[in-house]
Amino acid sequence: MDYDWLGWVCLLPPLTLVGLAVLGVAINLWEKHAVRPFDLTDEGHEPPATAYSDKAAGAAEAAGYEYAGAAADNRGGLYGLVFEFWASPDRAVAAVVASGRMAGAPANLTYLYSVLPDDRYLLTSDDAAGVGLPGLVVGQVWLVATFDQLHDRHHRRLREPCGDDRPAAVADPVAGFVELRERTADWAVARGRARYTDDDRATYRCTLRGAVWLTAKVVVGHPLVGLARSLGLRRY
Numbered sequence: 001m002d003y004d005w006l007g008w009v010c011l012l013p014p015l016t017l018v019g020l021a022v023l024g025v026a027i028n029l030w031e032k033h034a035v036r037p038f039d040l041t042d043e044g045h046e047p048p049a050t051a052y053s054d055k056a057a058g059a060a061e062a063a064g065y066e067y068a069g070a071a072a073d074n075r076g077g078l079y080g081l082v083f084e085f086w087a088s089p090d091r092a093v094a095a096v097v098a099s100g101r102m103a104g105a106p107a108n109l110t111y112l113y114s115v116l117p118d119d120r121y122l123l124t125s126d127d128a129a130g131v132g133l134p135g136l137v138v139g140q141v142w143l144v145a146t147f148d149q150l151h152d153r154h155h156r157r158l159r160e161p162c163g164d165d166r167p168a169a170v171a172d173p174v175a176g177f178v179e180l181r182e183r184t185a186d187w188a189v190a191r192g193r194a195r196y197t198d199d200d201r202a203t204y205r206c207t208l209r210g211a212v213w214l215t216a217k218v219v220v221g222h223p224l225v226g227l228a229r230s231l232g233l234r235r236y
Contacts, residue, residue, distance in 0.1 A: 012164055017108060028206045033194075035181050038071035039084045040174065046070040047082040052099040052108040059083065059147035060097075063090040068173045078103040085122035085173040092166070093154060094173035097147075112154040113180060115168035119182055122167070124154035137180075138186050 041047065047070065049057070057067075068085040079102055086095040096111040109127035116122055116138070124137040142153060158167060170176045185204050188194035193210030197203045206214060 011072065018211075021215055025208075025211045028211035029208065030201050030205075032197060032205050033185070034075055035185050035204070036178050037073060037075050037079070038081075039067055040071045043069075047072045047100075050099040050108070052081070053084055053097050056095075056097040056099075056110060056147040059151070060086045060095060063148070063151055065095060068094075069176070073100065081107060085177065087173045089124060091171065092158070094170040094176050095147075095149075095151075096173070096177050110150055111177075113149050113170075113177070114154070114158055115170060115176070117165040117167065118229045119168075122154070122158060124150050126150060126156060135176050136183060151196040 061067075065086040065088055068087050070085070071081045071083040072080040081098045081100040083100065084097045086097070088094070092113050093112055094112075094152055098110075098111070099108040101107055102222075109125060111123060111125045111127075113121050113123045120135075121137045123137050125139065126143055126145045128141050138157075140153070140157065142150060145153070185194065185196070185201070188206075188210060189196060189204065192207060193213055194204045194206050197205055208209075
């Protein structure tokens with residue numbers, strides 16, 4: 001009996017992984033990132049909410065978060081997100097809820113972030129994008145988590161690196177999020193992983209080195225970190 005087909009079946013998983021990696025590198029090389037991908041809207045003229053943002057808003061209000069405004073995606077084309085900003089009662093945590101469509105498909109994500117005493121960021125999200133820049137962001141991804149779950153996990157994590165110290169207050173969640181993105185871009189450019197595409201440093205693209213690193217982080221890094229956390233080898 002000819003079992004040559006077994007060899008091809010065994011090759012399918014690694015070939016699929018390689019194909020996804022090549023596609024990921026190509027997308028990361030092509031995609032242009034805006035440091036400030038939104039424009040604030042006036043009160044009463046906010047873009048329509050989505051089921052995801054409505055649910056997050058209800059949970060944020062129940063947890064005592066203060067609404068800090070909304071913004072519309074300014075990138076055009078494939079991007080159509082609505083951003084809503086929130087601040088915890090003690091201003092130790094800021095939340096960004098983005099929902100809408102990207103490339104015609106529904107897109108939803110929530111970031112909770114705090115500024116640590118050592119000037120790094122603690123970030124908890126239900127999306128892998130922008131999480132886990134070594135030396136700058138202590139990020140953790142919890143896929144399909146609700147706002148309540150992210151809130152609880154973020155506050156539990158906040159006790160680990162801060163101890164008896166208090167995180168810096170986030171006076172303005174919008175300005176704080178823009179500063180986080182600016183520092184992220186500067187961090188990547190300084191390490192040769194990205195390059196600015198304009199003199200105003202408003203947009204940037206990954207270099208080949210950065211595209212490979214970012215793809216490896218998403219395809220390999222996050223699954224390994226999740227496994228280590230599930231085995232109790234990593235706490236936050």
